[in-house]
Amino acid sequence: MSWHPHLWHPTTQVATSPVPLQVARARGCVLELQDGRQLIDAISSWWVTLHGHAEPSIAAAIGRQALQLEQVIFANFSHQPAEQLATRLAALSGLERLFFSDNGSTAVEVALKIAWQWWRNQGSDRRQLIAFEGAYHGDTFGAMAVGDRSVFSAPFHDLLFDVARISWPHTHWGDATVEEREAHALQQLEQAFAVPTAAVILEPLIQGAAGMHMVRPSFLRAVEERAQAHGALLIADEVMTGFGRTGALFGCQRAGLKPDLMALSKGLTGGFLPMGVTMASERLYRGFISETPEQTFFHGHSFTANPLGCAAALASLDLLQHDPVRYQQFNTRHIPLLEELAQQPLVKRIRCQGTVAAFELDAGSTSYLNPIGKQLQRHCLDHGVYLRPLGNVVYLLPPLSISDTQLEQCYAAIRSGVEALSP
Numbered sequence: 001m002s003w004h005p006h007l008w009h010p011t012t013q014v015a016t017s018p019v020p021l022q023v024a025r026a027r028g029c030v031l032e033l034q035d036g037r038q039l040i041d042a043i044s045s046w047w048v049t050l051h052g053h054a055e056p057s058i059a060a061a062i063g064r065q066a067l068q069l070e071q072v073i074f075a076n077f078s079h080q081p082a083e084q085l086a087t088r089l090a091a092l093s094g095l096e097r098l099f100f101s102d103n104g105s106t107a108v109e110v111a112l113k114i115a116w117q118w119w120r121n122q123g124s125d126r127r128q129l130i131a132f133e134g135a136y137h138g139d140t141f142g143a144m145a146v147g148d149r150s151v152f153s154a155p156f157h158d159l160l161f162d163v164a165r166i167s168w169p170h171t172h173w174g175d176a177t178v179e180e181r182e183a184h185a186l187q188q189l190e191q192a193f194a195v196p197t198a199a200v201i202l203e204p205l206i207q208g209a210a211g212m213h214m215v216r217p218s219f220l221r222a223v224e225e226r227a228q229a230h231g232a233l234l235i236a237d238e239v240m241t242g243f244g245r246t247g248a249l250f251g252c253q254r255a256g257l258k259p260d261l262m263a264l265s266k267g268l269t270g271g272f273l274p275m276g277v278t279m280a281s282e283r284l285y286r287g288f289i290s291e292t293p294e295q296t297f298f299h300g301h302s303f304t305a306n307p308l309g310c311a312a313a314l315a316s317l318d319l320l321q322h323d324p325v326r327y328q329q330f331n332t333r334h335i336p337l338l339e340e341l342a343q344q345p346l347v348k349r350i351r352c353q354g355t356v357a358a359f360e361l362d363a364g365s366t367s368y369l370n371p372i373g374k375q376l377q378r379h380c381l382d383h384g385v386y387l388r389p390l391g392n393v394v395y396l397l398p399p400l401s402i403s404d405t406q407l408e409q410c411y412a413a414i415r416s417g418v419e420a421l422s423p
């Protein structure tokens with residue numbers, strides 16, 4: 001097995017990484033490799049595969065749509081799948097307007113651009129954006145700028161605009177310091193608002209790429225209250241947390257937030273097709289309607305509102321709405337297995353929210369580059385489970401269709417792997 005002569009894989013250092021595994025097919029939670037091995041996809045293939053791989057009803061919906069209308073320019077034209085999706089997501093999210101793009105990063109870019117231009121259309125010069133330590137909002141320039149500076153963005157730091165950065169008081173089981181850290185973050189926030197602020201952007205409840213860093217809903221409500229008091233817009237980046245991942249349809253609903261803008265992608269199409277959407281309030285939308293051409297939102301992507309993506313998203317919503325218990329009560333499946341894992345001395349800072357469970361391997365550095373996660377990953381691969389730890393943070397974020405036996409298999413592989421790592 002060797003590297004393909006013409007491919008360039010994402011976030012992969014060829015000098016030190018193993019050659020990618022060849023996947024032949026996938027069904028439900030299982031990836032079947034070319035050599036016949038089977039792996040449980042315990043991280044939903046970068047958090048996108050919502051129900052399961054090759055989910056038949058979504059595959060069928062895409063097939064039907066492909067024979068009807070596969071793509072059309074979305075300026076001058078509209079179509080039923082886009083209109084149906086907008087109507088349904090508006091009702092579900094509480095934000096009336098839907099703007100299409102292609103992925104999570106672009107959904108965030110659009111949210112930032114709408115927020116920024118909306119103030120300018122109002123004649124206001126509010127210039128500050130507020131974001132959180134550890135935040136990850138994507139790999140395009142605006143998304144990188146609001147994301148925390150990290151090994152991902154290091155070569156580009158000189159090109160990124162500044163934001164006010166507030167600490168993120170993430171918590172875990174048995175955390176005794178959370179209230180103090182929340183108070184500190186809120187104090188920082190209050191100070192930051194001394195500068196006229198256009199918007200605050202955050203990942204509701206769980207910062208994903210930071211290492212599944214979870215905060216308490218009450219902290220987020222305190223942030224929202226302060227943002228409202230200072231007239232700043234609230235942008236919820238639900239690219240990872242959307243569509244049931246936190247135990248509610250949206251993390252904002254679980255936390256009790258009412259944002260002005262919401263970025264969605266990943267699970268939007270059930271993980272079948274790349275698509276992003278930015279939901280915006282009617283108030284923001286109205287701020288772009290004008291006889292002055294410069295007040296138009298001049299942003300658009302070639303594949304805006306791709307009908308196949310819309311059909312997949314509608315079929316995925318059908319599944320979610322048909323069986324909400326699957327995501328609402330997912331945490332009750334993680335918790336007993338996490339409690340068992342908590343007995344291991346290397347396992348620290350356990351947390352769980354909805355379908356997402358995480359802990360840290362107590363192994364020195366908390367950096368993304370800490371190699372201990374890779375060691376555990378290799379062990380789990382040998383035991384039929386695919387994980388992708390973030391440095392020393394190990395997490396599970398499986399498709400909703402994972403069976404109890406498969407989930408137990410994931411935890412068993414982790415347990416034996418952690419035992420093997422223990423000194």
Ligand SMILES: Cc1ncc(COP(=O)(O)O)c(C=O)c1O
Nearest residue numbers: 103104105136137138208239240
């Ligand atoms: C919270 C969040 N925002 C934005 C993104 C970027 O999404 P994409 O990789 O689809 O561009 C991600 C990706 O992991 C994410 O977790």
